Amino acid sequence: MAARRPLIAGNWKMNGLRADGTALAAALVQRLKKADTARFDMLICPPATLIAPVGQVLEGSILALGGQDCHAAEKGAHTGDISAAMLADLGCRYVIVGHSERRQDHGESDATVRAKAAAAHKAGLIAIVCVGETEGQRDAGEAESVVTGQLKGSIPDGATAENTVIAYEPVWAIGTGRTPTNADIAAMHANIRTSLSGLVASADGVRILYGGSVKPGNAAEILAIDDVDGALVGGASLKDEDFWGIAASCR
Numbered sequence: 538m539a540a541r542r543p544l545i546a547g548n549w550k551m552n553g554l555r556a557d558g559t560a561l562a563a564a565l566v567q568r569l570k571k572a573d574t575a576r577f578d579m580l581i582c583p584p585a586t587l588i589a590p591v592g593q594v595l596e597g598s599i600l601a602l603g604g605q606d607c608h609a610a611e612k613g614a615h616t617g618d619i620s621a622a623m624l625a626d627l628g629c630r631y632v633i634v635g636h637s638e639r640r641q642d643h644g645e646s647d648a649t650v651r652a653k654a655a656a657a658h659k660a661g662l663i664a665i666v667c668v669g670e671t672e673g674q675r676d677a678g679e680a681e682s683v684v685t686g687q688l689k690g691s692i693p694d695g696a697t698a699e700n701t702v703i704a705y706e707p708v709w710a711i712g713t714g715r716t717p718t719n720a721d722i723a724a725m726h727a728n729i730r731t732s733l734s735g736l737v738a739s740a741d742g743v744r745i746l747y748g749g750s751v752k753p754g755n756a757a758e759i760l761a762i763d764d765v766d767g768a769l770v771g772g773a774s775l776k777d778e779d780f781w782g783i784a785a786s787c788r
Contacts, residue, residue, distance in 0.1 A: 541742060541743075541744050541766045542577065542578055542744075543576065543577040543578070543744075543760065543766055543767040543787045544577065544578045544579075544580060544702060544744050544746060544766065544767035545577050545578070545579050545580070545631075545767050545768055545770065545780075545783060545784040545787065546579075546580040546581075546582065546603070546631070546665065546702075546704075546746060546767065546769045546770065546774075547579075547580065547581045547582060547769070547770050547774025547775075547780055548582050548605060548633060548636070548748075548769060548770065548771050548774060549582060549583045549584060549587075549605075549775060550584070550605070550638070550771060551584055551729065552584070552775055553583060553584060553587055553775070554589065555586075555590055557588050558583055558584075558587040558590065558591055559587075559591060559593075559594050561567045561581075561775070561776075561777055562581060562583075562591045562594040562595060562600070564771060565579070565581065565595050565600055565776040565777050565781065566594060566595060566598045566600055566779065568777065568781050569598060569599055569600055570598070572785075574684060574755070575589065575739060576787045576788070577767065577784055577787040578599075578601065578706075578767075579599075579600050579784055580600070580601040580602070580603050580605070580630075580631055581595075581600065581601075581603065581632075581774065582600065582602075582603040582604060582605050582632075582633055583602075584605065585604065585605070585619055585662055588602065588604065588624070588628075589627055590625050592627055592628040592629075595628070596628075599718055600736075601630045601631060602627075602628050602629050602630060602631075603624075603629050603630060603631030603632055603633065603665070604619065604621075604624040604631070604632040604633070604662075605632075605633050605636070605659075605661075606619070606632070606634065606636070606639060606653070606733070607619055607620060607621040607624055607634065607653055607656060607657055607662075608620050608621075608632060608653070608656070609649065609652035609653050609655070609656045610656070611656065611660075619662070620656070621653075621656045621657045621659065621660035621662050622660045624660070624662060625660045625661055625662055629662060629704070630662065630663060631662060631663045631664075631665055631732060632653075632657045632662050632663075632664060632665065633665045633667065633704070633769075634650050634653040634654050634657060634664050634665065634666055634667070634668050634691075635647075635650035635653070635654075635667040635687075635691050636706070637667060637669055637706055637708045637711060638711075639681065640667075641708075646690075647686070647687055647689075647690025647691045648690065648724075650666065650667075650690075650691040650751070651691050651692065651693050652691060652693075654666055654691065654692065654693045654701070655693035655694075655695075655698070657700075658693065658695060658696070658700050658701075659660065662700075663699075663700050663701065663702060664696075664700065664701050664702070664703070665702045665703075665704050665746070665747075665769065666688075666691050666692060666701060666703055667703075667704045667705075667706055667769070668684045668687040668688055668691065668693045668704070668706070668729070669684065669705055669706040669707050669708050669711075669749075670683045670684055670707060670708060670709075671708045671709060672708070672709035675707065675709065679708075680725065681724075681725065681728045682781055684705065684725065684729065684732075685728065685729075685732045685739065688699050688729065688732050688733065688735065688736060691731070692733075692736045696736065696737045696738070697737060697738040697739060698737065698738065698739040698740070698741075698742030698743045698744075699739075701737055701743060702743070702744045702745075703729055703733070703743060703744070703745045703746070704745075704746040704747075704748050704769040705722075705725055705729060705745060705746070705747055706725065706747075706748035706749050706769065707725075707749050707750065710749030710750050711748065711749050711750070711771065712771055712772060713750060714748065714750050715749075715750060716749060716750050716751075716755060716759070717749070718721070719758065719759070719762055722747055722750060722759060722762050722765065723762045723763055723764070723765075724765070726745050726747070726764035727763070727764055729745050729764070730743075730745065730764050737749075744766035744767055745764055745765065745766050746765075746766060746767045746768055746769045747759055747760075747762075747765050747767075747768055747769070748768060748769030748770065748771070751768045751769075751770050751771075751773060751783060752773045752779060752783065753773070753782030753783055753786070756768065756782065756783040756786035757786035757788075760786050760787055760788070761788060766788075770783055
């Protein structure tokens with residue numbers, strides 16, 4: 538297995554005003570300064586309104602900045618949207634694409650996600666491509682086939698271990714407090730690793746994150762599972778102590 542450095546990514550979703558967002562970022566910067574960070578990379582993805590002020594707080598630190606979404610086009614008449622080039626211009630290094638909330642709430646297809654990931658690559662960003670099954674799909678025994686199909690439809694040509702991260706988020710576990718069993722997580726991550734062959738150059742080097750009610754109390758156990766190379770954290774990333782507790786669980 539290729540050596541893969543864990544990535545602990547925080548998705549703030551639609552949370553945070555300037556004062557609390559910059560305070561949270563500053564607290565994480567201070568923790569990173571005092572800690573041995575050789576074990577993991579850390580990333581925060583604030584809402585679009587906070588990317589610029591949070592980016593100023595992060596200047597000179599090793600805490601990475603990312604966006605929560607981007608448009609497939611570089612520019613144009615797309616009211617309310619943000620391009621990957623705009624995110625890069627603000628200092629972002631990553632962007633999340635295909636999160637289940639985008640797929641569900643905005644009707645995004647695999648083809649849409651693929652186009653967004655391609656735009657991210659063109660702008661020099663690392664695309665975090667999200668995949669995951671619903672509860673109904675898992676109960677029907679379709680979880681692995683659904684996720685494999687999403688991978689094949691969502692990963693663009695030219696994807697590499699350097700410009701692409703995969704995040705597996707069982708839709709039914711996001712924000713619910715429920716998590717799959719360790720065996721379920723291991724099986725899905727192994728399935729993803731196998732499916733990446735032929736889709737991504739140097740597939741064994743691609744980081745696969747787990748997301749779905751990750752918290753300090755279960756992080757060490759989840760992060761110790763084979764082929765789990767970090768976490769995409771939602772609610773727990775809004776509290777610096779909880780988010781740091783998850784990162785500190787990396788071995």
